[in-house]
Amino acid sequence: MSTISEVAKEAGVSVATVSRVINQSPSVTPETQKRVNAAIAKLNYHPNVWGRSLRRQESRMLLIFVPNITNPYYANIISGIEDTARRNHYNTMVCVTNVDKERAKEYFDLLRCGNADGAILLDTTKNDKNVPRVAKNFPLVQCCEYCTNDSVSHVSIDNFEAAKQVVQYLVSLGHHRIGFAGAANNFISTEQRESGYKKALEEAGIESNNRYIVYADEDYNFLSGIRAVKELLSLKERPSAVFCISDMIALGAIRAAGELGLRVPEDLTVVGFDDVAYATMFKPMLTTVSQPGYSLGKTSCSMLIKQIGGADPADVFLEHKIILRDSSAAIAVE
């Protein structure tokens, strides 16, 4: 690879002038510019990032922490982040943490070493102690999930409100035995959706029943969704509707119903969360809550870039949307 001094020699100017041409600073004769550009083209020169970063004290690289990349729900968010980063001349680097705190710490070292200027976290848990600590020294933005410490920026939907609205919708369909399928993890969204569920029941004057609340595994996987919802459906007074905090669990719910000889939505109404592509791929198509993934990513990224520029942390809530499909219906007359 060629260096700036090779270009300088080729063009018959000093390295300073070449640098000026690259960075489009004024006061370079059009004629000199042409000569330098010709040399750059001839040598296929690309400015070396190490030299540049070292001098400028910035890497123009952003990190994106995701727990795993299997969940299609992250794809839109990442697109939103990457497009915004690119538009601002930042590169991005997806760091797959696998919900492994050790690995996350290793990735945080990329900030300490100067490898990156900031990070967007999609995997913060409720009680995370490390994130606020890192945020003291480096620009961070939490997206979708966040820790309770409110000194760190976050962008998300209002999970409490969304869950409340879902349950209100179910009540409006005539359901009053409404189940909740959560997950055994420490994500704040999980907690908030459960709170929203309870609040809506309370406001509707329906007594909350702990046996109507079950939990799938940490990662919302399909099989644990089946297991959890089967538990719910084998109750004596089984619920006529179940609100699942992820589409994956909801698909499990539909399968569980099928295995127990129940039809969806005739015998059981199922509502999911996230609106992944698979929600429409199988019959019945899933009623679910859609998050503005691309916007969440886009907003997180522009917030991060502002913070790198010195802005203060902030919290932003974006709008969700409830999408009605086949898996929910009014309760049959008893």
Place this chain on the structure above:
Amino acid sequence: MSTISEVAKEAGVSVATVSRVINQSPSVTPETQKRVNAAIAKLNYHPNVWGRSLRRQESRMLLIFVPNITNPYYANIISGIEDTARRNHYNTMVCVTNVDKERAKEYFDLLRCGNADGAILLDTTKNDKNVPRVAKNFPLVQCCEYCTNDSVSHVSIDNFEAAKQVVQYLVSLGHHRIGFAGAANNFISTEQRESGYKKALEEAGIESNNRYIVYADEDYNFLSGIRAVKELLSLKERPSAVFCISDMIALGAIRAAGELGLRVPEDLTVVGFDDVAYATMFKPMLTTVSQPGYSLGKTSCSMLIKQIGGADPADVFLEHKIILRDSSAAIAVE
């Protein structure tokens, strides 16, 4: 952030000695080591990567090009790559190209700028002209998909052989009207699987019928799978089995059958490819070909690291496995 010279001052030694301690070079007194390490801890010092990379002329960063991250099939491969990279003290950076050649070119610039030492490509198309060109100057390894130019390394399964075996299996079940659902893209695996399909038919003495060959969209999406297979099933003499080059298309095939009132596997045998998690999530569970994703990633990565160290390009083929489940059955006696 603190620098090496601050550490040197704190420890009362020269920067050279600090560097020696960091890099564990011999001939540093245990006592000095202790002092330096204490200073490092006290200042929370992390060596700056720009300085180091600039001097060492290496970034210890590897790129992973993926067409999209929605496809769960990539998750294992990426895990294999990342674990191997980490074990060799390399960082990795996932670059989502969205099958956009322009964006891929931008990412290649990360190599030219020195941001990365090499790349693993999961998205090379058959006739790609750019990849061999880039491979002249930088270490590249193609994984799963590769271009016909054989000067560039690749790691993959033997798609031709796998497809042949699938069709031989179908023939052994008594099927002789066997359909093929490919995709309208330029991936070499697509072509090789079609060739393997044809070869197996030929060897079994079954005449190939062009009307039994249909194509889903470029990205193997579910809906186009439904469309393509419906075409197949509406033929007068419809096939009794269909081999789909991806699980997504196979799931579409099952749906298509259902919509036309056909049962799987009683009326139609369906075989997929890739063994994604969803293959077991819906009834009937999918018979499919499993690729050793983790090993593909791992092998690609160690090959890349060897190439960075100066080794020559090479080609490696790994073993696939045909996984028999519910969606395939012997043909009913007519």
Place this chain on the structure above:
DNA sequence: AATTTTTATGAAATCGATTACATTATTACT
């Protein structure tokens, strides 16, 4: 024409780490 201002360019310092070479201190050997 002489002086000031502006413009274009170059020389050299700088960013933070590594490393070849130089230097000093210590140990081993005759």
Place this chain on the structure above:
DNA sequence: AGTAATAATGTAATCGATTTCATAAAAATT
């Protein structure tokens, strides 16, 4: 004891780009 060999550490060059400051040339002003 005096010299050679070895060990521990320091000095300074280096990687490639940016940028401050200096300088030379051109243009504008009086």
